[in-house]
Amino acid sequence: MALQISATNPEHPALLLALPWHLPLERWPEEYLVPLPRGISRHVVRYARAGDEVIAVKELAERPALREYGLLRDLDRLGIPAVDALGVVTGRADPAGRPLEPVLITRHLGGSMPYRSMFETTLRPATMHRLMDALAVLLVRLHLAGFAWGDCSLSNTLFRRDAGAYAAYLVDAETGELHPRLSPGQRDYDLDLARVNISGELLDLEASGALHPSVDPVDFGTEICARYGSLWQELTRTSVYPAGKYHYIERRIRRLNDLGFDVAEMQIEHASNGDTVTFVPKVVDAGHHQRQLLRLTGLDAEENQARRLLNDLESWMATQEDYADGARPEVLAHRWVREVFRPTVRAVPRELRGTMDMAEIYHELLEHRWYLSERAQHDIGLDTATEDYVTHVLPRAGGTPRPLPE
Structure with missing residues (x-):
């Protein structure tokens, strides 16, 4: 068979x-x-150089190689932290014509480390807790996307430093399965495998003397279950709020953002005892909010501004009668710009705006509404917040962004 790439x-x-x-x-x-x-x-895995890139090359049978290649590409499309699949080489043979195993090629994840390399110097328990947190977040992200890992472990994960914490990346998808949605049993199976695998890996480190003496391998293996459970609950639970307490919705969105997740969808069902708000979180790539806001509204903003404006747009769209009837998001978004965004920003006198652009002004107004609503314990509305902001905040701030009072 001829060599095929x-x-x-x-x-x-x-x-x-x-x-x-x-x-x-x-x-x-x-x-x-x-x-x-x-x-x-x-x-057998080796790192090699291909042009300017460093690649990881793994030998395995043709069918699992092609399957893993496809799964890694699916995870990339879903925005899941995983190594990039670059290719599969089949039809290999030695000089005597004897067949050799195909290989899967992935891009080396710059700045990442396998867990055993990190334990070359004994890690403090606090650092190990951060590793468990990162792995739990990765597992939650996979499950939200409908991916059953089938072999969650420290060995199948790469870790990269992330502003004092760690980010975890899937490096081995050979046993994975992608479904529209995972059942509780599928998630529990993955979680139980993670607990057993991690405890076993830490016991192995303990036997080699590379584990901190205060670390209990079994307790740390169990910790990922607790961390996963609390994170999954926060991301998927249904919240019931009294009518008029819409600032509670924003509080929930902020908590999700702090956890590193973004609200891609929001459904509001009106009930006799209040509003039921169901969040469907989705992990998105860097710059996503800028591109999404520009596509929907034509507004060009910085990433954090865009995230804030999109959250407000989502909340506003969910209150529109034609939203439930399937109105196109682009139509609703342009109505929001025309009826909400522009009138609100224009209510701020030009001489008081200073150097702030329109997106920053609107962000400031949303922050001020949040502060006033928390203090009043009910949603005061954007018009009232804008009036108070122009009267009491901007004259003191001189048209420059300032931290909100506690």
């Missing part, structure tokens, strides 16, 4: 052809390899 980028096959595919991976010469730390794997 299936790749996501048309430039990759030419770069990959220079690698010694006629040799088993464990016999590749050092000149092709990049000395990076590797985790434990049931397969």
Whole structure:
């Protein structure tokens, strides 16, 4: 069989052809390899250089290689933190014509470390707690997307520092399955596997003397279950609020944003005893809010401004009668700009705006409404908030953004 390279980028096959595919991976010469730390794997894995890129090459049978390649591409489309699939090489043979195993090629995740490399110096328990938090967040994100991992473990995860915390990335999707939605039993199975695998990995570290003496491997394996449970509850629970307490909705959205999740959908069902608000969180890529706001409204804003404006737009759309009838989001968004955004911003005198652009002014008004509503314990409305802001805040601030009072 002739050598075949299936790749996501048309430039990759030419770069990959220079690698010694006629040799088993464990016999590749050092000149092709990049000395990076590797985790434990049931397969032979090597890091190599292809042009300007560092790639991870893993030998496995053709069917699982193609399957994992497809799953990793699906996870990329869903915005899930995972390694990038670059290609699959099949039809390999040695100089004598004997067949060699196909390989899966992924892009090396810059700045990431396998967990065993991190334990070369004994990690403090606080650092290990952050690792468990990162892994729990990754597992929740996978489950929200309908992905059953089937082998959640420290070994199948890469960790990268993220502003004092850690971000976890899936590195092995071989046992995974993608469904429209996971059942509680599927999620529990994944979680139980994670608990057993993590405890076993930490027991192994304990036996080698690489584990902090105060760390109990079984307790840490159980910790991910508790962390996962509280996070899943916060993300998926149905909230029931009294009528008129719409600032409670914003409080919930803020908590979700603080956890690193964004509200992509929001459904409001009116009941006799209040409003039932169901949140469907979705993890999105960097710059998503800027692009989404620009597409829907034509407004160009910074990322955090765009997130804030989109949250307000979602809340407003859910109150419109034609929203439930299937009105197009673009139509509702332009109505929001015309009836809400522009009149509100224009209510702020130009001489008091200072250097603030329109998006920043609207953001400030939303923040002020939030503060006043929390103090009054009911939603005071945007018009009242704007009037108070113009009368009492802007004259003192001189048209520059300022922190809100506690």
